[in-house]
Amino acid sequence: MSARPVRIANVSGYLGDRVTAVDEAMAGDPVDVLMGDYLAEVTLAALAAAAGRGRPGWVGYALDQLVPHLPEIARRGIKVVTNAGGFDPAGMAAAVREKVVEAGLALRVAHVGGDDVAARLGEFHAEGHALENLDTGEPIKDWGVEPVAANAYLGGFGIAAALAAGADIVVAGRVTDASLTAGPAAWWHGWTPDDVDALAGAVTAGHVIECGAHATGGNFSGFRSVPGMVRPGFPIAEVAADGSSVITKHARDGGMVTVDTVTAQLLYEIQGPRYLNPDATVHLDTVRLEQVGLDRVAIGPVTGSPPPPTAKVAVFAPIGYEISTMLFCTAPDVAGKVELLRAQLRDRLEGHVDQLDITPLGVAAVDPASQWEATVPIRVIATARRPEPLLRFAPAVGSLYLQGFPGFHHDGHAPRATEPWPRMDYWPALLPAELLDHHVVLDDGTRIEVPVASRTATPEELAQPAHPEASGPAPDGPVIELGELAHARAGDKGGNSNVGVWVPDPAHWEWLRAALSTERVKRLLPEAAGRIVRHELPHLRAVHLVLTGLLGSGGSSNLRVDQIGKSVGEYLRAKHVPGPG
Structure with a gap:
């Protein structure tokens, strides 16, 4: 356990991110952990398709990024955590060990297992687990196709256990993106799975930095104000013992870290104010942000609840x-x-x-x-x-x-x-978390079982809060483009598109609430033919929208040109609405 915050540097936000990211982090400010996130629903689908054609099921170039820096990683005592193991974390760990031996180093490599449940689907069915689709409610037996991959979203305590056992490099498969930060923070501070508030804070920090330059000005609706936007840098999370954090970046690199760039990523690909994660249920409506210095945004202590009793499973079929x-x-x-x-x-x-x-x-x-x-x-x-x-x-x-x-x-x-x-x-489903075989395998073959929380969240703790819509009159000011006063960030959650819209100026919050009522959003976005789920996060001055069914059954199979809904937020910002009176 350490009294000071752990400094976790992101070096990848997705499969295909800037390949020089590890070079940049190693040349940047001192950090304790390099964290690389390479997986998403659509990239899992791509890896599944590649594995079906006889290619490795892990991200090959992630190893190429690391190899030149292995001696310096060893010298500085930096830990490396990545989910680039994809469908074969054991295979990638073995490849990393070969490179470590070739370099004559003593770095220890472990991998996290238990996320791959494809071979157990028949067992689950026989035990009465229907794996109902999260969007349609249909049982997986009615899908009509043959799954080739099924991976459960694991939490960060496998990573924490591997680091505690002496691993220097931890290769995982489908752990959640935020768990790549929560795991190292739990190891560093000695948290247990029951430290839900601290874990909720670490998950929040992890969610902010998991997508790389998303937190430093990338894909930001205020991009014109971002210095060095040609090559925005990768973010760093400084996570303290109580789970509070500061989001920053390497000082030498482009981009910026502000309340708005952090808000953008906080609102990205969430279900609502309750952010369900296998490490903790995060109450995002308790998150408060403060600019505490140049490129430094503090995230105060965050309220958490125990994790849900179920694990999300991503199933793919050709x-x-x-x-x-x-x-x-x-x-x-x-x-x-x-x-x-x-x-x-x-x-x-x-x-x-x-x-x-x-x-x-x-x-x-x-x-x-x-x-x-x-x-x-x-x-x-x-x-x-x-x-x-x-x-x-x-x-x-x-x-x-x-x-x-x-x-x-x-x-x-x-x-x-x-x-x-x-x-x-893509078929998103749930399984009782207790069915998963979450474990760690060290370089000497030792297997470690991963600890779990003493209790899971109740339905009341998991339920998304209901927010009454603005009761006052509709805005009646001069017609403006929504984007003149509001930022937005959009993403995908299975077949649904999520859009977070917020205003930097507190004086415009009540106007935004009224301008983006459910009925007005339906008129503004006629493509959103399904149900619109609307929430508010007042501390962030944000309206969060889930446009159900906009992306069909998921980004990997729908035929939209904007396949995973990345530009829906900008489309909404282009709409003309009555401005503040």
């Missing part, structure tokens, strides 16, 4: 194949040209493909100043259960150059898609 291309048409009469394209492609593909989606993106300018102002991209995508029918797609599109609408073209510098690629569908 559901067929898809192929897509981007075409372009130029004004005038874009609508007529798109309709002709639809008719011609249906004529050539209907009866062969399962789905054909043709989506024009944007509108042409009136009296355009350039050809590109007059041009509208059109995304065309087709799906089928087998790849063979989709081999008709490229010839069908290619046959239209002399027969289609006037000005038909594609980007002549981009390769044309001719081979279909697999589609993976």
Whole structure:
């Protein structure tokens, strides 16, 4: 146990993040732990598809990032924690050990196991666990496809146990993103699974830094105000013994850490004010932020409840194949040209493909100043259960150059898609957490069982609070663009899109509450045909919205161009609304 805060530096927010992140962290300010987050629902789907084609089930380049720095990591005593193990944390741990031996170092490598439950699905079914879909309530037996991957979301105490046993590098699979921070903090401060308030604070800090530059100005609606935005740095969480924290970044790097950049990430991909995590249930409506210095935002002590009695399970199954291309048409009469394209492609593909989606993106300018102002991209995508029918797609599109609408073209510098690629569908479900075999395996083969909380949360502790909507009159000021006064951040939770909207100025909070009532949001976002779940977080001056069903059954399989809803918040900010009176 240490009296000072532990400094945990993020070095990856997703599979595909900036590959120089470890280099940057090692050249930056001193830290105790490097934390790399490589997994998400869509990246798990991609790894599942890759593993099905005989490729490694772990993130190969994560090892490449580490190898050059292993001697310095050993010299400084830095710990490394990552979920890059994906579907094979034991395999990645073995590969890391080989590199450690080649470097002549004494670093110890452990892996966390128990998240992979694919082989146990039949056992769960026989025991009466239906694995109902969290969005539809249907049992998994009615899915109609054969799962190839099923991973439970584990907490951070496997990581904590590995570090306590002397591991220097801990490779995990599907632990929750925030657990990559909560685990090292629990080890550092000697917390137990019953220290729910401290854990809730660490989970909050972990949620803020899990997505890398999301906390330092990346994907931020106020991006014009961010210095060094060309290459925003990666964040650091300083987590204290009571779970309070300070979010900062390496001083030498670009970006910024402000109350607004931290708020943006706090509101990202949450279910509501109760943020359910296997380490603790976080009461996000108790979170208070304070700017305490340049690029330093304090998160005060956070209220927590015990973790839920269930664990979320991400199940993936192949559901067929898809192929897509981007075409372009130029004004005038874009609508007529798109309709002709639809008719011609249906004529050539209907009866062969399962789905054909043709989506024009944007509108042409009136009296355009350039050809590109007059041009509208059109995304065309087709799906089928087998790849063979989709081999008709490229010839069908290619046959239209002399027969289609006037000005038909594609980007002549981009390769044309001719081979279909697999589609993976996502099935989110719950299992009793007690069924999981959460464990750690050390480099000498020693197996450690992971401790659990003495009690789990009650339904009352897990229930999202109900918030009455503003009762006053509707805003009646001059019409403005919502984004003139409000920031937003959007993400995905399975088939749902979440959008957090907040105002920096306290004087605008009551206006925002009224402007974004449930009924007004329905009118502003006609695409949100499903139920809208609305919450408020007054300390953050934020309205949080869950747009149920907007993303179909999940980001890996829906056909939206904005597949995981990342721009829904900006779309909402572009809407015109009555401003404050």
